[in-house]
Amino acid sequence: MTAIYPSSYYAASANQQPDRPSLSSSISADVCVIGAGYTGLSTALHLAERGFSVVVLEASRIGFGASGRNGGQIVHSYSRDMDFIERHYGQKTANAMGKMAFEGGRIIRRLVDQYHIQCDLxxxxxxxxxxxxxxxxxxxxxxxxxxxxxxxxxxxxxxxxxxxxxxxxxxxxxxxxxxxxIHPLNLALGEATAIESLGGQIFEDSPVVDIQQGPKAVVKTANGQVTANFVMVAGNAYLTGLLPKLQQKxxxxxxxxxxxxxxxxxxxxxxxxxxxxxxxxxxxxxxxxxxxxxxxxxxxxxxxxxxxxxxxxxxxxxxxxxxxxxxxxxxxxxxxxxxxxxxLMRLPQFGRIGDNIYYAQGYSGHGVTSTHLAGELIASAIQGQAERFDVMASLPQYPFPGGRLMRIPYTAMGAFYYDMRDKLGI
Missing domain, CATH: 3.30.9.10 (D-Amino Acid Oxidase, subunit A, domain 2)
Incomplete structure (x- = not known):
């Protein structure tokens, strides 16, 4: 084990975990999940509950990113609420997303209760x-x-x-x-233990270097590979260099x-x-x-x-x-x-690449509950029930204007504008 958690209260008070190996061989599974944050863990756990064989590849440690460092609050809905969604995408989409907006918190509570996760809920x-x-x-x-x-x-x-x-x-x-x-890192660690209790495999220190598309996808790390019927990409803010088109969004x-x-x-x-x-x-x-x-x-x-x-x-x-x-x-x-x-629209981005590679990212500050919903939707889609996943995937996914160089100053200027509105109460 080489990767360590950044210093935080959560890392210092994390529940004890076994050492998990890095991937060093060629294996196969029904589904390979890339990323052991909430999106990846929720997806893997929902799939394992449905009887799928699952392998999770994590570049660092379980919950290394936002999942193990966030404010730990169970907040419902999305970063944009249903009134915004209705204005921009229509009543049908708003109603469908409204039916899902409060599900993530219920999923968290079910998992905590069912798998006896100690996370100070x-x-x-x-x-x-x-x-x-x-x-x-x-x-x-x-x-x-x-x-x-x-x-x-x-x-x-x-x-x-x-x-x-x-x-x-x-x-x-x-x-x-x-x-x-909740204690967010302990929630992630508890979900990882639950995945393993159902037969899933988790490999840490295993950054993915390539995904070969095909009827069976091949996900490669430096020292091993996973051949899978489906791939779920859940790198979110830490998806570095693997799928540039996702990062541009x-x-x-x-x-x-x-x-x-x-x-x-x-x-x-x-x-x-x-x-x-x-x-x-x-x-x-x-x-x-x-x-x-x-x-x-x-x-x-x-x-x-x-x-x-x-x-x-x-x-x-x-x-x-x-x-x-x-x-x-x-x-x-x-x-x-x-x-x-x-x-850009402060709504999560769901989608497919080809027929068998799924992704979800960009929760825009509302990730604790939305990630857990994502896992349920993706697992259901892989199982063949894609209606709810397709609602989320139908939302347009715009790149930031001006490309990589301009997206930071544009967004920072917008933040300054809204911050001044907050201070003035207007």
Whole structure:
């Protein structure tokens, strides 16, 4: 084993795992999955449950990318909601995607329960409004989600929200009782163990160097290969050089997270009395929650083009103190960054290459639940029930304007514009 996890609270508190080998021989399987993040793991697990033989090839370690470094929040729907989808792609598509928008969270809970995954699963999520405009938008979100069948929602006024979040920043909130939060890396590791319990094979330190298309695809690594009836490409922001046409459709972005030292039970209760997770409604949003051992995990901001910030703590600590000034003397134990994949329309990209190579990528910041939905849809498509996969695959996939050189400045300018709107409350 040569690859190691980047330093983070999640890596430091990960559940113990066996060493997994790199691929060093020629093997065969029904399906070869490239990437052991949530998309790949969910796909492999759903396929293994259906009786398929599955091999997962991971370039580094299980959950190495966004799946093991994200904010750990179970947030429903997509980065663009069903009203946007209806305006751009029609009511039929919006209705079909609306029926799937809340499924990812249910899949996570089923897997955690069925396979006894220890990942600090806790219930309850808060969308917090920083101004009246955002509060009205949350009221519209509640009506929209209820229209699509999600009924576990309550509006909170400025007084009520303080029963959930110990800050004066918010003018109200939307409480999603079916939201929640998890230790994201431990969820990925638990899903990997579940795959292996069903006969699936996982190889780490096995970057794929080539995919040979054909009736049976051949997926090659430096020291081995997998011959498979189907291939699932799930590299997302870490798909480097393998399929350039996929990479042109999306842009890696970095987000930053810090974690405090363990807090006293009294301070934990002061910050988050109900132990729910929180995200605000700004375009460049803040998000935070308590860990299983009583730390505050706080994240926010975006670096376009996946640039590594020199000092994550210097970027995020002021955001945390704006929300919770009482933490000014609390030590920060961990700070890290990780990449997610942004698409131009901020909707995930699903598709096929030829007849037997599938891909899914570009969840644009809503990956925890959408990736788990993706695994179900792809497994069903491989099994021959492709209707729901085809709904997602029908969404247009546009490259960023200006090509690789211009997509970062264009997107950064857009982010600056929306950030100013957030600050002005317009």
């Amino acid at each position: 806790k219930d309850g999520g808060i969308f917090a409004a920083c101004n009246q405009k955002q509060l009205h938008e949350l009221e519209a979100k509640k009506a929209l989600w209820e229209q699509h069948g999600h009924q576990q929602l309550d509006m909170l006024d400025a007084h009520q929200v303080r029963e959930y979040v110990g800050t004066e920043r918010y003018e109200g909130a939307l409480l999603d009782h079916s939201g929640g939060h 999306a842009m890696p972005c970095g987000t930053q997270v810090i974690t405090t030292a363990p807090l006293s039970p009294e301070l934990q209760h002061q910050l988050l009395p109900k132990d729910h997770c929180v995200e605000d409604c700004n375009y460049l949003l803040d998000y935070f929650r308590l860990s299983g051992d009583g730390r505050l995990i706080y994240g926010g901001g975006v670096t376009y083009g996946a640039r590594e910030p020199d000092k994550v703590e210097a970027l995020i600590r002021p955001k945390m103190l704006k929300t919770f000034p009482m933490l000014k003397d609390v030590k920060i134990d961990y700070a890290w960054t990780g990449n997610f994949l942004l698409t």
